[in-house]
Amino acid sequence: MKPVTLKEIAEILDISITTVSKALKDYPDVSKKTKRLVKETAATLNYKPNAFAVNLRTSESKTIGIIIPEVVHHFFSNVIKGIIAQAEKKGYLVIILQSNESFELEKKQIDLLLSKRVDGILMSLANGTVNFNHLNEIIETDTPLVLFDKIAKVVKCSKVIIDDRKAAYTATKHLIDIGCKKIAHFRGPLLPQNSIDRFLGYKQALTDNNIPYDPSLVYICNCSDKSFEEGKESARKLLKDHNDIDGIFINTDLVAIGALTEFNKQGIKVPDDIAVVGFSNWFMSSVISPTLSTIDQPGYDMGKTSFKLLYKEIKQRKKKEPVTFKTVELTTELVVRESSTKSIIVKN
Structure with a gap:
């Protein structure tokens, strides 16, 4: 079945598309009765907002990318859990990629994420990473980058580490x-x-x-x-x-x-x-x-902290505020x- 559009909801209720859009967004200038009718009709027809159109309007994809050396790894699986726990609270979809400790694959995955217009990238570097030009390319596109665990000290971005x-x-x-x-x-x-x-x-x-x-x-x-x-x-x-x-x-x-x-x-x-x-x-x-x-x-805490730093930078850039990079050091025992x-x- 074709996705239901705002226009179809408007035609069913004999109101304007603008009114339907405002009702779904709870605008104060739309009556409670109209809001209720619009939302009930949208639910009945299984209406889903056009994410692509929303992204164009807001200049946000509501998607972030993670690149890690291994997915099936106790430490990194805990990091992922920490990231996803925070990302879901903010309405972000998380794309998880595995570099397999390969420098060449890591570079391709960065290109893929940038082509998808992700709002930010979280990374732990592969053992095979021999230079950091690909990381600087992320920064040059004005895409927020946070490195965690395996980092590059010379790259100008926020980092989450242990001592x-x-x-x-x-x-x-x-x-x-x-x-x-x-x-x-x-x-x-x-x-x-x-x-x-x-x-x-x-x-x-x-x-x-x-x-x-x-x-x-x-x-x-x-x-x-x-x-x-x-x-x-x-x-x-x-x-x-x-x-x-x-x-x-x-x-x-x-x-x-x-x-x-x-x-x-x-x-x-x-x-x-x-x-x-x-x-x-x-x-x-x-x-x-x-x-x-x-x-x-502390893998889980590292994931939570990494996302929080990334989210802060995403919002700072959207508001045209100056971005200050931060290195957070978590404790071990x-x-x-x-x-x-x-x-x-x-x-x-």
Whole structure:
């Protein structure tokens, strides 16, 4: 069936199209009786406003885009939930795109969103992002952009982050405090800023506690869809290269769970032989055996905060007000569980 138009409602009620439009929008110069008749008729005929026409009038699409590295990921799924919860309150449709950690795909997705005339874009950068020209193109179109989690510090836009360096320092210091002397680090790829900062936090904690930094104790994991397998493989290499290791700080929980699986397979007792701390507080971290100590990363709050910043910028631009970029830093906390509690005896 063809969509019902304002003209058809007007003809049925023998009133003007303008009166129908005003009645549906609750204009005060239309009587209550007319408003009731118009709304009842519109409901009976299943009238839907022409979104395209509305967008042309208001210069708004009421749509925003999200680009994230992975959709099926505990942290990013929580971010999406936080964004959608706030977007729905403001009447926004959310387009979710997955870059698969690909720089080239990320660029194409930005072009797609800009062609759709979205009102704003929220992004967490792919590990493969090698330059930021495509982000500057967003800014040049005067489209609001907010980066979260994996960001580019040099891009002039609002950002929502955690202090990755401080969180990594806290995790590593915890391992030192429970008596670990030789601490490895399973880090992420070389490019993302959060991977760099977590490595630097690990390194600084060693230095501040008079433990020499040993680059051979750092293993790179790409944190892809094979993160679990990367954790197992890195654990095998670690045990082969350094049989006297007694602690590991790991860049993500999924990699850490892979490492725990390999340690269990090889009869390594965690935490008695090796203590382990992960990052993000994935739900599996509290149900595996031993349970995993980890840094709690506030994904839902990051999503809510990111949308609020974007929405504020959308409204500022619409009102021709000056836009001031803001960086919001959310707090993290260390969640201590069995994998780094030396008093816990893990029974095989």
